Amino acid sequence: MTRRPYRDLVIFARGGGWGVDRAADGYDPVAVIRGTDFAAVRSGRTETVPRRWEKRTLIVPRRVRPGDVLLEISGGSVARGQTTGRSLFVGPDVLPAFELPVIPASFCRLVRFDTTLVDPRYAYYGLLDMYLSGRAGDYENQSTGISNFQFERFLDAELLRVPPMAEQRRIAGVLAALDDKIEINERVVTATEELLRAEFDALAVTGHGSVPVTELVEFNPRTPPPERAGAPYVDMAALPTHVAGIRSWSHRPPRGGSRFRNGDTLLARITPCLENGKTGYVDFLAPGQTATGSTEFIVLRARPGVPPQFPYFLARDERFRGHAVRKMAGSSGRQRVNAADAADFRISVPSPERLAVFGERAGAAFTHMAGLLAESRALQSLRDALLPELMAGRRIRPAPAPAVTGAATDDAGSSVYAQ
Incomplete structure (x- = not known):
């Protein structure tokens, strides 16, 4: 060849x-x-x-x-x-x-x-x-x-x-089917989150604040230490800029840094990460598990009776982010905001009924988005495993595919080289 x-x-x-x-x-x-x-x-x-x-x-x-x-x-x-x-x-x-x-x-x-x-x-x-x-x-x-x-x-x-053009197109078609499904998932996640941001904006939380934000949200709350043998670790590079889901993490023995659990929000506090929107919602841990992350994270946690997604959308809110940026201090290029200054912010409190409705919709949507992202990780792993084999022209035996939906299902479990 x-x-x-x-x-x-x-x-x-x-x-x-x-x-x-x-x-x-x-x-x-x-x-x-x-x-x-x-x-x-x-x-x-x-x-x-x-x-x-x-x-x-x-x-x-x-x-x-x-x-x-x-x-x-x-x-x-x-x-x-x-x-x-x-x-x-x-x-x-x-x-x-x-x-x-x-x-x-x-x-x-x-x-x-x-x-x-x-x-x-x-x-x-x-x-x-x-x-x-x-x-x-x-x-x-x-x-x-x-x-x-x-x-x-x-x-x-x-x-x-x-190889011949027909074989090139078959190989590209198999890999593209997986990538296309991943892209569809990403677009659904993005659109879903945009709708939820509009619903959060309709709550008018950050217009003319009357109470301290700390009545609804804890900043850097106390969290039990992780297991000594090792714990999930999130670095700054893994924090997304546009959507909630954290796509990657590693495991390492705990060595200080921020601590968090499922339902917490991670907010980058250092320039330019804060200005660039690095913020993530934690939903990938086992029940009761504690994870660690960069020292440059501020951890936000909803108080009892407040939907866990509420701090995330607050952290994405332009008024709150503008407040946090204005509170940054330090030498040029290494400015950061501390948790106490970020928490020095006043909000309006929606009625319990409106908060409950928002929490119900956000909870269902975040569960759905987490499922789509998990599916995308499985599809990406499959694509990355197939890629070198297909590009090298090696024969691939059909194998069970991850649980996917739509057109990617047939392509993921088939082979352009099946005999």
């Missing part, structure tokens, strides 16, 4: 841009996708993608088209073991979600493939396999503390198995 370097398959590659932050002569507005935006864009969330102004003459060569791939070439995180080389496939649903032309950011590169030789989505899965396997790290060098992906070296050294 033919293995070809990516240089043979790429017909166009162009670095991104950043433009300027305000209108100017000869500049037009654009949406600029960064590596940090890949996950949100993949799930249909485009509101946090920066809108900037780029030189009119540079927009045309940088403008993203359906079927393109965006490849992150600078950044990464040595501390988190995250290399450069993340990628985003621009499917047919991506660009219509934007009201402006889309270009990649300056730390990314637009890559376009020769469709007579390779299916673009198949080529994207080759890049994903490179990233997940750790091979992307082989093409990195360090410059002033930033990891840089050596694109030219990658083009010559990274080989992709190129």
Whole structure:
């Protein structure tokens, strides 16, 4: 089977841009996708993608088209073991979600493939396999503390198995079926949470406050210590910026830090994480289990009679977040808010009946969202297990799939190489 370097398959590659932050002569507005935006864009969330102004003459060569791939070439995180080389496939649903032309950011590169030789989505899965396997790290060098992906070296050294086009499309179709189901789950979770935020706003909790927020919410409450043998641990990188569900965690012996349990909300207290919206709702622990997390978390817990989701939506509220940001102190670049200052906030108390109705709806919705995220984790694990086997052309025997729904069920349990 033919293995070809990516240089043979790429017909166009162009670095991104950043433009300027305000209108100017000869500049037009654009949406600029960064590596940090890949996950949100993949799930249909485009509101946090920066809108900037780029030189009119540079927009045309940088403008993203359906079927393109965006490849992150600078950044990464040595501390988190995250290399450069993340990628985003621009499917047919991506660009219509934007009201402006889309270009990649300056730390990314637009890559376009020769469709007579390779299916673009198949080529994207080759890049994903490179990233997940750790091979992307082989093409990195360090410059002033930033990891840089050596694109030219990658083009010559990274080989992709190129089977007949029909087989490429079958493989891409199997993997895409799993990814599409994951994306549907993400979109349902996002839409559900947006509806709940609107219901929280209707409670008018943060308009003209009359009582201290601490009457309804505890800040850094006392929590029993975790088991000495080890406990779930959540770091700052795992805290989401747009939705409640915490997607990943590790286990380690407790060494201090924040303590929390199911039903608590974690609020980042340090810049720029607080401004970026890093906030999560804890619902992945065993009953009675205590977990630990970063020292840069403030833990919020509902008082008796208050729905456990109430502190989460309070932490997402623009007025409360603005208050917390204004209370930050410290040296430039390392500012943080302490729990006492964040708690110095007044709210209006809804009637018990309205709180109960909100709690009932939020509780049911959070249970449903947690189920969707658990399903997505199972589907992602299945995709990650299939990916290297399919890309290498190895035969895959059909195996029981995770409990999924919809079209992904048949694809997840089948094989393009089944005899």
